[in-house]
Each structure stands twice: as structure tokens, then as C-alpha cells.
Amino acid sequence: MALSSGPLVTSLLLFLVAFSLHNAHASINSSWKNAAHNNIGPKKLISTPKQNRHMLLAGSWKKAHATFYEGGSGTFGGACGYEDVVKDGYGLDTAAVSTVLFNKGLACGACYEIRCVDSPQGCKPGQASIKVTATDLCPPNFAQSSENGGWCNPPREHFDLAKPAYLKIAEYKAGIIPVQYRRVPCKRQGGIHFTITGNPYFNLIKVANVGGAGDVVKVQVKGEDKLTWTDLKRNWGEKWETGAMLTGETLTFKVTTSDGRCITSERITPKGWQFGQTFVGKNA
Template sequence: MALPLQVLLVSLLLLIAVPDIYATVHHGVHHAVGSRAHNRIVMPKHHRPKFKPGPWKQAHATFYEGGPGSFGGACGYDDVVKDGYGLDGTAAVSNVLFNTGQACGACYEIQCINSPQWCKPGQQSLFVTATNQCPPNYYESSDNGGWCNEPREHFDLAEPAFLKIAAYKGGIVPVQYRRVPCQKQGGIRFTITGNPYFNQVLVWNVGGAGDVESLQVKGNKKLKWTPMKRSWGQKWETNAMLVGESLTFRVRASDGRYSTSWHIAPKNWQFGQTFEGKNFK
């Protein structure tokens, strides 16, 4: 018996459509199985923007004398000249800015203002790195000697830095300042000291935000990252056994950006050595 014309038309349409449906389903199943077979999940990447200059703020600046080994004490920098900060580019900051060592490595642009008598005419901006702490002096009032007392934001500059923007006799001058990105040559440096049962790492030459909020280390035999604890300034410590393993360091700056330096210390690294990793741009 002949089939009605309508049934023939429907059957013909199904024959045309089914291969496409089959191909779509088969492709989807193959894609899903393939993803599981490779045990790979593709996640979107979130990129934080590069560190940018902050707003201008008001403060004051003084100066103190010393040498390469005395301008980096509270941050753990052994020699500010050797470490690349220079005598004319370092500053001790008051407690409010120092923030228990968090500010170590942060960079600032400073301008002498509102003091025609002491600000040098035509002076350029001064760019400094926080390498030390200006401790409070509670025996003096904050406006007469206790320049670094809370809640003052204050810069006690290395003398060569101060003399770039103000006269020696000025003593204390009003300034405006802002956080700026740190421009560094080469990568982040990691200097390892301590002993097999206590490892201490000094982190320096950090670009971008400049300061370090957290540090993690991982040996080639360890599956998990080991968080390091801030000892003081930019010195970080851990009791983890790391001797005999190649080391990877992960730095997190205050702006939330990460920099991971993979296996920069070889398995035969020694205490007292410095290794160079990846820097922030």
C-alpha cells in the first residue's frame, strides 16, 4: 500500500536531519571524554593591572647620616648600595608608613614644597625606596622633635637624598609624596641564610609595587607550597627542610600580583647564596 505524501515528506526530512544531530551529539561526547582523558580543566585567567602611581599626600622630611650598612637596618638590607638602592635613593619611614615592615621595598616620589627658604629652586622629584624605619620618640612632641610619632607620615631621608631637594640648614621641610612603581634592573633577588633546620630568605630588588605581602617556597620533592613567615622587614623564615632540593619562590606584592620563580636555586644550593628570579614589570 502506498504511503501518504505527508509521511514521505516527513521521512525525507528526518533522513536529512539525523546525520547532523548524530554528528553534534557525537562531537559533544568526544569532546567531553577527551577533556576527562587529559584531566584538564581550562579556567579563565585573571590579570591584575600593573602598579600605578597613587595620590599625592602631605608629609614632612628630615635627614640622617650614615653609611651603606646603616640605611637598611629595619628592612634587613645589608648594604643599600650593593643591593642597588643607593645612598641617594633610600628613606626611613615613620611607623604609620612602615607598617611593621610591610613598606620595605616600596617606592615613593617626593617633592619639597611650601618652603621657599629651604626648598632648592628648580629641584626635581626625588625617588626613594623605603629601606629603614624611623622610630617614634615619645619623649618629644610630634611637632617638636618627635617627627616620626604616630599619626605623622614622615620621611627621614639619607642625607645625600635630602640634599637633592632641600638645603642642609633646613632640617625639616614640608613635602608632598606618592607611591610609584619601582623600576628595577634584573629580577627579584632571594638571599638564603640560616641552617638546615631554619631557613631565612631576604627578598630584594622587587619591581612594581616593590613591597612583599607574602612569600611561599616549594622544593622539587614537595607537592604543596610552604608559606614563609615574615621575620622582620623583608626577611622571611621557615622551619621546613629544604636542603638538597631545587627551590621555587612565589612572591605576592601588596597590589595582589604574583611572581613565581621556578627552580631558581639548584639542588646543591648553599647558605649565603643569592638567586635571581622573575620580576614584576
């Protein structure tokens, strides 16, 4: 029987069209992948870095004045409760700040960059600036004018520097010098120090050597057994109190600084810790 060639030819034409379309699609798809690869690389996503919301940045420069006071590592931490500024991680580059800056102890642990300006006879040449930690209060003297002796009277912003720090930027004979200052992040060696004193019914925790913003706005503690997260109350300076039962617990501390950064130091005490001991946590 003879077969018609019409259907065969039609089927062949349809096959060729489909084949051509498939190859064209493959070619376009391949070209698109190559173009994409050349622009962003294989399987890579383009993203913009996120800013660290909890990173204190250096502030703008402001005008103030500075003097100095005598003392040592055991006295430069007075109003903030630091018994020894060297052991607490701050060294001798510290300052007692005026009432306005001290802000009822909220400034304790904060860091400032200070430079001597506009005093050719008072500023020490070759020293650009120093960085100091606020560890004490320069009390007001209302018996004297804020322009003549009452340097720390409100609303003045004033730094009474520890003598070793002052002598890095100014001559001893200058007495009082004009300065510029700005708030800066604190760089610390090692972790946060927690010193626990008191008794089983009243605990006083000193928090020191805090990096970043440096100044603490909140402290919490919890144990491993019975004690749940408990807020501590600022007693004075960087001394924080609680009547919660801490003894017999392995303790975890959480510290929040003024820039919102929260640092948790997990299980840093043994279960049998003793009052008067200092424990070192994290600083990041």
C-alpha cells in the first residue's frame, strides 16, 4: 500500500522547529547565567554591611577647663567606688569630673579624650591629647565664683585630672588650663571585674573595667539553681546592691552600658564563692 508523504513532512517540520526553540532557549539561559556570574559571581548575594547599633562613636569636641589634684591609685576612684583605679583596670589616667558631667554617678567609667588648647605657656608641646576615665567627682565650691576657684560649680563642665594625667598635657605651673574634650569609646584589657562584698542578706557588687561606652546603666544577676534574673540597684557610683540570696549559687552577670550594649558573663563564680572576691567576666 502506498503511504502519503504529507503527514511525514509535517511531523518532521514540527520536530525541527521544537529543536530550534529548545536550543535558542538554552543559549539565552546560558548567556544570562554567564552575565550574572560576571556581575555578582557564582551564587553570591550583594548586601550592604549593617551598622553596629551598640557602638559608641567619638563625639564632637567641646570647650572646658582642667586642673589637677594630688593622690594615688587608692584615692583617685573616690566617688565612683573604685578602691584602686590601677587594680580596677583604669591606670592613673583618670579624672574627677564636675557635677554636671558626673550626673549622680552615671558618668563613672566613661572615657574622654582631652587636649590642652590656647595656652602657649601652659600646654606641654608635643602631646596631642590624652584619654582619661571618669572615676571621681570634683565637688562644687559655692563659696567661690565659678570663674575664680569654683571651677566645678554647675553648670561648668570641668575636669580635675589626676596629677600624672595632667602633667602629660600641661605644665605644673599652669594650674588651670583651657581644654577641648570629647567622649570616646573605652579600650580595656581583659574582662569586666565583679567584686562582691556584703553579707548573705545584702550584697554590694562593684562593676569595673567595662569597655565600649564604659558607663553602666543596668546590672542583672542570676544563679544556676534558685535565683532567676534579678535587677540590681545602683547604691552609689559603680556599686550595685541587691538583697537577693546570692550565696551558694554559681552566678551569671549581665551588664548594660549607656549605648545599649549588653554583655553577659556566664557562670563566672564557683558555687562556693566568698565575699571580698573579684571575678572576671566578658567585655564583648
